[in-house]
Amino acid sequence: MATEPAEPGGDRLARGLAAIDAANAEDPNQLVVDGTSRPKELVHAERMSHWLAVLAPDATEAQQLAARAHHLRRWVSPRSDYPDGRAAYLRWRADHKRREAAEVGELLEGVGYDAATIERVQAIVAKERLRSDPDVQTQEDALCLVFLELQYDDVAAQLGDEHTIQVLQRTAKKMSPAGLAATGAIAFSEHGAALLARALAPAEDPPPR
Structure with missing residues (x-):
């Protein structure tokens, strides 16, 4: 047959x-x-x-x-x-x-x-085995990028600057270096870009005692 x-x-x-x-x-x-x-x-x-x-x-x-x-x-x-x-x-x-x-x-x-x-x-x-499966990490990166592209401005308007920075820091921790680099392709508002820069800035060392 x-x-x-x-x-x-x-x-x-x-x-x-x-x-x-x-x-x-x-x-x-x-x-x-x-x-x-x-x-x-x-x-x-x-x-x-x-x-x-x-x-x-x-x-x-x-x-x-x-x-x-x-x-x-x-x-x-x-x-x-x-x-x-x-x-x-x-x-x-x-x-x-x-x-x-x-x-x-x-x-x-x-x-x-x-x-x-x-x-x-x-x-x-x-998102099973997020930290060990490259395909799942790529999925997480894409999700974070969609959030930043479509929802970030609305969230920032609702939460205020300091809370928004905390949200951005939590988001960044989920992302790979490649995912973070891709944020450069998003056309953020001036204020949105400034908040993101603050969120991603290295933590300052405490002043010496």
Whole structure:
């Protein structure tokens, strides 16, 4: 019996990305980009793909799919559905990871991906072995760059300078040297650039006693 030829990887990748985009296009939350209102998580996913291409031009299919899927349908389980406090926050994150892994798996299985590739995508999205897996670190770098590009100014306006600097310092600690270097490609506001420079400046030694 003749077997069907294997589907070209590029075609399957395109269908996988399109399936993820279709899911994120349902986001009722909007961002205005270049004067056009668009679904928030769709914009987020597209910028994740952009930064992945900057950081890892030879990224694997699993990396490309994971970058596009990282905040898949996040609006269906908002943080506001859970009580205040760290314990509730951690429960929200765990529930989100489980839901996201299941939905990513269903989408990729639907376009013909094998179990091993799906598991790899799920592991990157879940940021497993962050400090020991270069692909996961690249995912984290891309996430931080998207935050700085799309959310930083709003966060700074809400938190004030000193708290924002603390947020930037925590963000920088998550990033690799390559990720930090890529921040140079972001068009920060003058005030935003100044805060980032303060956050990244080496700590001053205490004065001698």
